[in-house]
Amino acid sequence: MAKTYAIILAGxxxxxxWPASRARRxxxxxxxxxxxxxxxxxxxxxxxxxxCPPERILVATGRHLVGETRAVLPDIPEAxxxxxxxxxxxxxxxxxxxxxxxxxxxxxxxxxxxxxxHIGDEDRFRQTLARALAAAHTGAIATxxxxxxxxxxxxxxIEMGExxxxxxxxxxxxxxxxxPARAAAYAASGRxxxxxxxxxxxxxxxxSAIRAHLPALADGIDRLDRAAERGEEQAExxxxxxxxPSVSIDYAVMEKTDGALxxxxxxxxxxxxxxxxxxDLAPKDEAENAAPEWTLLVxxxxxxxxxxxxxPEGRIIALVGVRDLALIATDDALLVIPRDRAQDVxxxxxxxxxxxxxxxx
Amino acid sequence: MAKTYAIILAGxxxxxxWPASRARRxxxxxxxxxxxxxxxxxxxxxxxxxxCPPERILVATGRHLVGETRAVLPDIPEAxxxxxxxxxxxxxxxxxxxxxxxxxxxxxxxxxxxxxxHIGDEDRFRQTLARALAAAHTGAIATxxxxxxxxxxxxxxIEMGExxxxxxxxxxxxxxxxxPARAAAYAASGRxxxxxxxxxxxxxxxxSAIRAHLPALADGIDRLDRAAERGEEQAExxxxxxxxPSVSIDYAVMEKTDGALxxxxxxxxxxxxxxxxxxDLAPKDEAENAAPEWTLLVxxxxxxxxxxxxxPEGRIIALVGVRDLALIATDDALLVIPRDRAQDVxxxxxxxxxxxxxxxx
Numbered sequence: 001m002a003k004t005y006a007i008i009l010a011g012x013x014x015x016x017x018w019p020a021s022r023a024r025r026x027x028x029x030x031x032x033x034x035x036x037x038x039x040x041x042x043x044x045x046x047x048x049x050x051x052c053p054p055e056r057i058l059v060a061t062g063r064h065l066v067g068e069t070r071a072v073l074p075d076i077p078e079a080x081x082x083x084x085x086x087x088x089x090x091x092x093x094x095x096x097x098x099x100x101x102x103x104x105x106x107x108x109x110x111x112x113x114x115x116x117x118h119i120g121d122e123d124r125f126r127q128t129l130a131r132a133l134a135a136a137h138t139g140a141i142a143t144x145x146x147x148x149x150x151x152x153x154x155x156x157x158i159e160m161g162e163x164x165x166x167x168x169x170x171x172x173x174x175x176x177x178x179x180p181a182r183a184a185a186y187a188a189s190g191r192x193x194x195x196x197x198x199x200x201x202x203x204x205x206x207x208s209a210i211r212a213h214l215p216a217l218a219d220g221i222d223r224l225d226r227a228a229e230r231g232e233e234q235a236e237x238x239x240x241x242x243x244x245p246s247v248s249i250d251y252a253v254m255e256k257t258d259g260a261l262x263x264x265x266x267x268x269x270x271x272x273x274x275x276x277x278x279x280d281l282a283p284k285d286e287a288e289n290a291a292p293e294w295t296l297l298v299x300x301x302x303x304x305x306x307x308x309x310x311x312p313e314g315r316i317i318a319l320v321g322v323r324d325l326a327l328i329a330t331d332d333a334l335l336v337i338p339r340d341r342a343q344d345v346x347x348x349x350x351x352x353x354x355x356x357x358x359x360x361x
Numbered sequence: 362m363a364k365t366y367a368i369i370l371a372g373x374x375x376x377x378x379w380p381a382s383r384a385r386r387x388x389x390x391x392x393x394x395x396x397x398x399x400x401x402x403x404x405x406x407x408x409x410x411x412x413c414p415p416e417r418i419l420v421a422t423g424r425h426l427v428g429e430t431r432a433v434l435p436d437i438p439e440a441x442x443x444x445x446x447x448x449x450x451x452x453x454x455x456x457x458x459x460x461x462x463x464x465x466x467x468x469x470x471x472x473x474x475x476x477x478x479h480i481g482d483e484d485r486f487r488q489t490l491a492r493a494l495a496a497a498h499t500g501a502i503a504t505x506x507x508x509x510x511x512x513x514x515x516x517x518x519i520e521m522g523e524x525x526x527x528x529x530x531x532x533x534x535x536x537x538x539x540x541p542a543r544a545a546a547y548a549a550s551g552r553x554x555x556x557x558x559x560x561x562x563x564x565x566x567x568x569s570a571i572r573a574h575l576p577a578l579a580d581g582i583d584r585l586d587r588a589a590e591r592g593e594e595q596a597e598x599x600x601x602x603x604x605x606p607s608v609s610i611d612y613a614v615m616e617k618t619d620g621a622l623x624x625x626x627x628x629x630x631x632x633x634x635x636x637x638x639x640x641d642l643a644p645k646d647e648a649e650n651a652a653p654e655w656t657l658l659v660x661x662x663x664x665x666x667x668x669x670x671x672x673p674e675g676r677i678i679a680l681v682g683v684r685d686l687a688l689i690a691t692d693d694a695l696l697v698i699p700r701d702r703a704q705d706v707x708x709x710x711x712x713x714x715x716x717x718x719x720x721x722x
Contacts, residue, residue, distance in 0.1 A: 019677070296716075298708040312693070316380070316721050318709045320698040322686070327697060332673070336688060336697060337681040347659040348679045355657075360677050 002107045002202075004052045004133055007097040009197075010041055010061040010069055010115040011087055015349045015361075016274050016342075019333035020308050023361050028116035029068055032278045033270075039072045040272070041115040047122050048113070051129060058082055058101065059115075060093045085241045091252040092244035094199070095210050095221045102203025103228065109133050110206070112199040112249075118281055120268015128167075128265040129198075135168050135261045136200035141209060142261040143171070143200065143254065145193025146269045151183040154273060156195035156250060158262050171260040174250060193264055196271075199249065206253075213256045220244045274342035275326040279304040295319065303327065304339060333360055363468045363498055363563075365413045368458040370558075371402055371422040371430055371476040372448055376710045376722075377635050377703075380694035381669050384722050389477035390429055393639045394631075400433045401633070402476040408483050409474070412490060419443055419462065420476075421454045446602045452613040453605035455560070456571050456582045463564025464589065470494050471567070473560040473610075479642055481629015489528075489626040490559075496529050496622045497561035502570060503622040504532070504561065504615065506554025507630045512544040515634060517556035517611060519623050532621040535611060554625055557632075560610060567614075574617045581605045635703035636687040640665040656680065664688065665700060694721055 014027030021027045028041040038046075045057060054075040060082040061069045070081060082097055094112055101108050111129060119125045128144055135142035145158045156177055161170035174195065178186060186192035201209075211218040220240050227236030245252070254260060270277055282290035282304065289297055291305035296318035303319055304326040317327065326342060328335045337344065352360050375388030382388045389402040399407075406418060415436040421443045422430045431442060443458055455473055462469050472490060480486045489505055496503035506519045517538055522531040535556065539547060547553035562570075572579040581601050588597030606613070615621060631638055643651035643665065650658055652666035657679035664680055665687040678688065687703060689696045698706065713721050 019679070296709055296712050298705065298712055314693065314720075316694040316713070316718065318380070318694065318696045318698075318712075320696065320705050320709050321702040322697055322699060325683070325697070329695070332675065333677040333679065334690070334695070335679045335681065336683055336686070337679075338683060341682040344659065344681050348657055348681050351657050351659055351679075352677070357677065359675075 002109045002137055003056060003105060005101045005105070005108045005110045006048055006052045006057045007094060007101075007110060007112045008041065008044055008057060008059045008115045009090060009093065009112065010059050010065065011084060011093065012116060013087075014116070016345055017278075017328075018345050018349055019330045019335050019360070020306060020328055024064055025068065026065065026116075027272070029065075029072060032272050033118040033281050040118070041069065042072050043119075044113060044115050044117070045073055045076065047119060047125060048111075048129070051126055051133075052111075055080070058097050060084060060097050062087060085238055088241060088244050088246040090249045091210070091214060091217055091247045092220070092241065094249050095206065095217055096224055096241075098201070098203050098206045099221050099225050100228070102207065103225065106203060108203055109137050110201055110203065111136075114197045114271070116272065117196075118268075118270040118272050120270070122267070124267040125265070125269075128263055128267060129200075131167050132198070132200040132261075132263040135164075135263060136202060136205070139202065139205055140259055140261045141199060141201045141205055141254070141257055142168075142263060144196045144198045144265045145262045146196050147264055147266055148187040148192065148194055151180065151187040152194065153177055153180055153183045155271075157186050157192045158195050160191050160193060160262055160264070164261060167263055169262050169264070171254075171262050174255040193262060194269075195250065196265065196269060197250075199254070209253045209257050214245060214247070214252045216245050217247075217252070275304055275328070275337070275345070276339050276342040278306075279326065279339055289319075291319075292317075302339065305329075363470045364417060364466055365494055366462045366466070366469045366471045367409055367413045367418045368455060368462075368471060368473045369402065369405055369418060369420045369476045370451060370454065370473065371420050371426065372445060372454065373477060374448075375477070377706055378639075378689075379706050379710055380691045380696050380721070381667060381689055385425055386429065387426065387477075388633070390426075390433060393633050394479040394642050401478070402430065403433050404480075405474060405476050405478070406434055406437065408480060408486060409472075409490070412487055412494075413472075416441070419458050421445060421458050423448060446599055449602060449605050449607040451610045452571070452575065452578055452608045453581070453602065455610050456567065456578055457585055457602075459562070459564050459567040460582050460586050461589070463568065464586065467564060469564055470498050471562055471564065472497075475558045475632070477633065478557075479629075479631040479633050481631070483628070485628040486626070486630075489624055489628060490561075492528050493559070493561040493622075493624040496525075496624060497563060497566070500563065500566055501620055501622045502560060502562045502566055502615070502618055503529075503624060505557045505559045505626045506623045507557050508625060508627055509548040509553065509555055512541065512548040513555065514538055514541055514544045516632075518547050518553045519556050521552050521554060521623055521625070525622060528624055530623050530625070532615075532623050535616040554623060555630075556611065557626070557630060558611075560615070570614045570618050575606060575608070575613045577606050578608075578613070636665055636667075636689070636698070636706070637700050637703040639667075640687065640700055650680075652680075653678075663700065 014021040031037045132142045157175040159172040161172040284290045288302040298320040300319040302324040306328045308330045324339045375382040392398045493503045518536040520533040522533040645651045649663040659681040661680040663685040669691045
């Protein structure tokens, strides 16, 4: 039986959760799902341990994040952190990580998982992963698609085709984020799934696909591979990585690959895309407020309060007569925004950049 | 020419500006009028200096406030702070302060002024005070009334009668805070003025009025007076003050006094009754936000931001897409409330009391 490996993608910047998320403390390091204090990436690793032991879990992250990331994943061996010298989107990272695994275990079955999603039903999640891993073991690139629950324009979609076997379908095509009309059609079609960003393959399958569709990346990965065999990977990485094509695996490979498979999943998936999603997931009081227990709430309804400040206990946050706000407090920033405008956090980031307040980003 | 004295009433609790105002930092110690960092009581004293030198300004305050109050009024001699052992409303305080002045200068003309109001036109204010002082010099108790600009139910009213001379009228009656219908009638009548809480009299006039209408207070003040002549005022104050009738000068004396006079005033008076009033008075940007210059405002309109936190510079407050909120930050509390519900700050105070969080009051 082939061994299962995981590549956890943990390089994201995560501006949507400012001021909680920062360049050096992106979303995956935050406990956003309301489930105790577990950072999202720690939950990601914990969830897959029944499928994959820590020594076969690789974490791809950036140099500026590796310290904090290792701190919240104490069971992952130090050598399993693949540190990108700079961000080059997902294709170089996945290609490099897959080659690294393939050098040691050419028969590996690999799953690539985002580090910052929430999964409501972890048993069903693992059953879906196992099915996708089995599909990948046949030599295909497989993915997991989520049955749409709304005409979301913020996700890519996967169109399902022929059923291969129980719970496994051919991919007809990957579709970029649609406009509202097409999103509505997709959500109603029964044939379209949300692209969850999870990919499953053997090392040689991914290697061939990259060679076929993005030869410049394949050449770079070959150089890294040969350098690794000479024990000179780090120097080559510094030389090569920044020149690799910065492109997503979806665009570079998945959209162009014939024979991709998709496994529909239904396990309470939430990519926690904004403070609105964090509120959706959080435990709430009878007035729909998701707030620390000590918050003073007087005729306040539907609010999200998150206090990440350090320092003295016993500080009061009082909301009187306000509705549907998100209030996020950190040591150096305080944000107040209507929950349903949570996407506009980006405007605050833009304003901070315009002001040159890079220490707040 | 009789000398002018002032009694500044500076004992108030000021819960309406929580969390900026506290039991130990009431409203008059805050810079609420948006005019630089000048505490309201410091502005009160500065405004009257052309009429009355510091050595003739008495400040009546509570024991728990005397330290901070003296700190913001460095020019007032220490002996001029009359420290009430406990709060007994305004009548005992004014009676005691008037007797204290009268012992040294029986021919004094005294003005009693609140410590926590805003005056827009200080020249016209002083002209009005001078007129009221002149009226008091004739042996009457005089007051200043403000021409109503709206049917306010939160103030007492003064009904004007016969004109005595230029700008001086007889008082027909004092009226308690009216219901909305009567407030509307008063505001339209042309005969009703807002009671500004300023009173003008000679020591003997006030003494007689208290003797006539509140003999228990007159007896207590006599005891304090005799003790002061023996150099034992402090001990007597401790013994007596808490047993004096706790009642306002308006109710105890003004409403019952025949022959009171009123001087209409029009000098941009604002009693700064709530965060709403503070916003009214504050300088605002083109989107009607009254906020520190460094506040990050993105599509935010009509908000009031006040940051009284100590500690590191450079902390950000970001308001994105919110309207007409008041956000008040102190080291240990943060309040968010719609501006037009500013009166409901009391609800937060009540909730804090119910929670036993007396350190936050």
